Amino acid sequence: MWQESGRQDVWDAELYAAHSTHHRAQDEAFLATVRLRPDDRVLDLGCGSGEFTNRLAALVPDGLVLGVDASASQLALAASRRPANLQLTLGRLQDLDALTREMEFDAAISRATLHWIPEAEHPALLCAVRRHLRPGGFLRAELGGRGQMETALALLDEVSVELGGPASPWFFPDPDAYAQLLAEAGFSGAGFVRLLPQRRAMPTFQALQGFLRSQAFLGYLPALSEEARVAFRERAESLAARELRRPDGSYDLEFVRLDLLAFRPL
Numbered sequence: 001m002w003q004e005s006g007r008q009d010v011w012d013a014e015l016y017a018a019h020s021t022h023h024r025a026q027d028e029a030f031l032a033t034v035r036l037r038p039d040d041r042v043l044d045l046g047c048g049s050g051e052f053t054n055r056l057a058a059l060v061p062d063g064l065v066l067g068v069d070a071s072a073s074q075l076a077l078a079a080s081r082r083p084a085n086l087q088l089t090l091g092r093l094q095d096l097d098a099l100t101r102e103m104e105f106d107a108a109i110s111r112a113t114l115h116w117i118p119e120a121e122h123p124a125l126l127c128a129v130r131r132h133l134r135p136g137g138f139l140r141a142e143l144g145g146r147g148q149m150e151t152a153l154a155l156l157d158e159v160s161v162e163l164g165g166p167a168s169p170w171f172f173p174d175p176d177a178y179a180q181l182l183a184e185a186g187f188s189g190a191g192f193v194r195l196l197p198q199r200r201a202m203p204t205f206q207a208l209q210g211f212l213r214s215q216a217f218l219g220y221l222p223a224l225s226e227e228a229r230v231a232f233r234e235r236a237e238s239l240a241a242r243e244l245r246r247p248d249g250s251y252d253l254e255f256v257r258l259d260l261l262a263f264r265p266l
Helices: 013-018 027-031 051-059 072-079 093-100 119-131 150-162 175-184 205-214 226-243
Strands: 041-045 064-069 086-090 105-111 133-144 188-200 253-263
Touching (some): 013 072, 051 064, 064 072
Parallel strands (some): 041 064
Antiparallel strands (some): 133 253
8 A cells, every 4th residue: 555755654454454345345356357377476566454465375376476565554464464475565666666676577466556656656657567577467457547436535625625635635547548658658558448437335334434544534644734634534524424325324435446457568
């Protein structure tokens, strides 16, 4: 997961792991599109607390997975249960060259992470990923895309701006624009870049609250003072409880994922 350079680690790995079932519910569909050989070397960009990364490691029993994440909290939890063929490295994805040095991979995979990277830093990051893929290797990624959680994020933006904080602190790209970034970074057009709308289950307000506290709020909190953080949480949760409840009683959220597959040419 992303952590802004120079900021303290705002991630609580145990809290995140307890409220990441909406991600885990998508694991099987994602893995069905990934073709790995038993001895492949895989780079996991933003491995978080390691649940999905462990799944990758099981698919390459004779290979290696390197998980990179900027959150010490997340990596500590991932390290507590990692298999023997999983290595973990603490650092920002923007510093990928320094973190991976001369390592080469058959695949680079990223789930729910790249939208935390500022838009201006994606070109250099994609170039670095391509450099560390072997010829014919692939990047398979899923991140927030255009339209991601529009109603919920409009509510959070409003509260944040009122308190002097940011609006839209993520990068949720359009598929055509991101396909162009991939091409400019040297990836081939043989894969796909598409938007996938999803309704993700938040059956109760407690489930929504856990998601907000463990994930969504973290885009706003680093730019707010401690006093403003308290006010942000209180106001945002109060509005969410009232405004995001669906007629069926749930607080399900409308996700839109940018789903992509790109190759380093042979």
